[in-house]
Amino acid sequence: MANHNDSGPDRRIISADEKGLEFAIQSMASSLASLRAGETLADLVARGPDVIREQVEAIAKAVRKADAFDVIELMRLRETPIVLEGYRESLSDQRPAAVELVALILLARGMRVPPGVDPRAAHPARAIPDIHDRTGTLLSLGQFMLLSDGQAEKFGPLTSLAATYVGHELNVKFKQYAHIHDGLNHALFSSEHLGALLVESLGFAYEDFLLVREAIRTVYLDRFFAARDTLGEVSGEWEASGRRDQAPERVEQGRAAADDLMFFPGERASFTAAEIADASAVPLGRVERVLERFSVALGGEGDPVAAVASFLAGDNPFRSASLITDGAGNYITMNVPIGTDCLCQVVEAGLKGHAARWRRYEKHRMIVSEQSSIRYMTELLGTDPAHVNLKYFRPNPGVSRGELSSAATNITSIAEQTEADALFLVEDVAICVEVKGRSVSHQARGGHVQRLTGDLRATVGDATDQALRLEGLIRTNGGLWLEDQTWLDLSAVREVRSVAVCLDDMGPLGTALDELVRGNVIKSDRFPWIVSLHDLAIISEVLDRPAEFLLYLRRRTESEVSLNYWAIDELDLFMLFLSGQQYVEPDPDRISEEFLGVRRPTNGDRQRYRSNAVPTRVMTHTDPLDAWIYFNEGSVREPSPKPKFESHRSVLELVDFLQDGNKPGWFRFSADLLNLVGESQKRLARGINDLIAATKADSRPHHYFVGLAGAWGYPTLFIGTMPTKMSPSDASRSLATYGTAKKHQIKSDRALMVLFDQRGNIRSVRYDNAPPGEHRELDALGETIGLVPVEVMGRPVPPSARRATKRLNPRNKKHR
DSSP states (O other): OEEEESSSTTOEEEESSHHHHHHHHHHHHHHTTTOOTTOOHHHHHHTHHHHHHHHHHHHHHHTTTSOHHHHHHHHHHHHSOSOOTTOOGGGOOOOHHHHHHHHHHHHHTOSSSOTTOOGGGSOGGGGHHHHHHHHHHHHHHHHHHHHHHHHTTTTSTTHHHHHHHHHHHHHOOOOSOHHHHHHHHHHHHOHHHHTTHHHHHHSSOHHHHHHHHHHHHHHHHHHHHHHHHHHHHHHHHHHHTTSOOOOHHHHHHHHHHHIIIIISOHHHHOEEHHHHHHHHOOOHHHHHHHHHHTEEEOOSOOOHHHHHHHHHTTOOTTSSOOEEEOSSSEEEEOSSOTTTTTHHHHHHHHHTTSHHHHHHHHHHHHHHHHHHHHHHHHHHHTSOOSEEEEEEEEEOTTOOGGGGSTTOOSGGGTEEEEEEEEEEEETTEEEEEEEEOOOOOHHHHTTOHHHHHHHHIIIIIHHHHHHHHHHHHHHHHSEEEBTTSOEEEOTTOOEEEEEEEESSOOGGGTTOHHHHHHTTSSOSSSOOEEEEHHHHHHHHHHOOOHHHHHHHHHHHHSHHHHTTEEOSSHHHHHHHHHTTOOOOOOOHHHHHHHSTTOOOOOHHHHHHHHHHSSOEEEOOOOHHHHHHHHHHHTSOSSOOOOOOOOOOHHHHHHHHHHHTTTOTTTTHHHHHHHTOOHHHHHHHHHHHHHHHHHHHHHOOOOEEEEEOOBTTBOEEEEEEEEOTTSOHHHHHHHHHHHHHHHHHHHTOSEEEEEEEETTSOEEEEEEEOOOOOOOHHHHHHHHHHTOOOHHHHTSOOOGGGGSTTOOSOTTOOOOO
């Protein structure tokens, strides 16, 4: 893990490792290479149109005599990985969007090969390194120009977010892992679920699309590897013969293979509809309709400079097209397989012109979104939802939540019925789930701020409002009035979290909470976890323990963390969480003031908090996740371990013990334990071992407690030991007496009491989540057993206590 101050101590960057940080710095330097001496970014943006013209004209000149298909395939080979073995996104300088930029310039000339030229005299392969650099300059400049508008909030408070989203849409390909991508598309579009709906609207079925996509891949790879093998055989024969002259026909075979691979690969990489029909066994007419949906044709001449400028501003003609056709029946792939990141948008665009078909699909889409979200949440939590499609009453406008308490009467006069997609009840925690199946519009993806604002309010905003409405009623009233006007008692719930799931990929839209608040998309100081269905699915595959998920929910919805940590991708934040780094120290002054018995903060405590609670840009952290998934999908041969949540072995053993059989405190308090970071976990493990060692040495019971006050309340952990000659019931009762009295004294909202024997085995567990309050019997019990007064607990240690010559506690009696 590498940290880097980005702009002084008030901002930082976190990369996955030193190599990632070094590469990120190099990439930033390359992005700024267009700056002239003494020039600022604002100056560069001001002359942006001139830079665009200069770079586009240079690229157009470099490829003016080349076959467009040769150039596109050469750029594809440069900018996309052919194999994923050893691939690391964080260290890759490949830019799939660069292929699209070059394709735009070639489209503008209107023809595949200019008349009267020999494309083999062009030697386009020689120009590729320079074109790579120039397209990099263009893509960086485009992002600077977008962000410049955002900083000025040219079109409102979400202008900056819209700029970031456009950059994400242009530059990020393969937004979903293949097995989730295809599984979700199957659920949405297969004939098994939709019948002939796609054939009626688009002219082909989902199964036809899959066969055509696979046939394009197979034809491409067969030809690529055939050329590679031929070249290898000819070269091998030449080496084996001591580099003697070969037969002319064999030399020509080797030369042709080299051309097909590396110099003039356009013919080898192209295909026709008839070839794909033969390879796929899909009728030619359907193949043609599939290819038409996912291609852009070379046509009339245009202005390449204007086309590139529009592309960089968000107007991307390749948003749903990954093929170029030359108008003569030949096609070539630019950078990704057909339908990647866009099948949903393509299908929905084809359905919207038919009202009845659209309504049928929209209903099915919502069912798939809700059922899939609930399935993944069930996997994460290890339990089924307590309620699905929960119909309950919410207060009418002007009616407070408190008026809908269990004592309310005449419910229909003050409230109206509404619905929640799912409610999970796990131990003393409630998790509210809302799902939105609507897609982000074409205009919003292109940077239209007003459309993006509307789309976000209709998805993220509505889901947030609905989830927090349910959460607020549970918090306020400890229950809900159901549709049949019966009371659902939820008074045992002590913690409520909300999740808003969106079918569409959210990218930066779900991680930029600060901008969502400023843009009035989220209107509360409480946040749900906003996540795409794909990312929820991946997280459900990775996490091993429900308590890990609760901790992640807390981290992602707690303001100090969620507003300070930002990444383009939710999964980068998730991987940072697994490494134990997504953490902000709670404000020590607030903790000391709010919770009893917490020591007063030192200047060091305050300094750690200030240095930790700063805006943090999280770079790419998903390389280990990629490697594990690529292996499981069969894309690479090298096994890679599944990413795991990093925690101290002793803490994990305690958490797993609690989870086995769902012992008291297994969910909520386990998340409290996992929230301990680094040195705190080590201290806890040492404390347990020291306590056991003390009991072994003197055959007496010992105990101590650890206060875990923070943003999510005041959990306290009580550890006790049992000598061999002491009965488990007596030892457990003794620890419970101390723990219950101490919890009451310091007003802790929950406590876990764990009893160990001399061999280090856990003998009993007790969980107390009774709300703090007045209790005379417990006050008296605390005095009887001699608890240290609260006002003493938080005092700094006097200097005399630090001198070895002064023994304030000569009998080594433990403070209670």
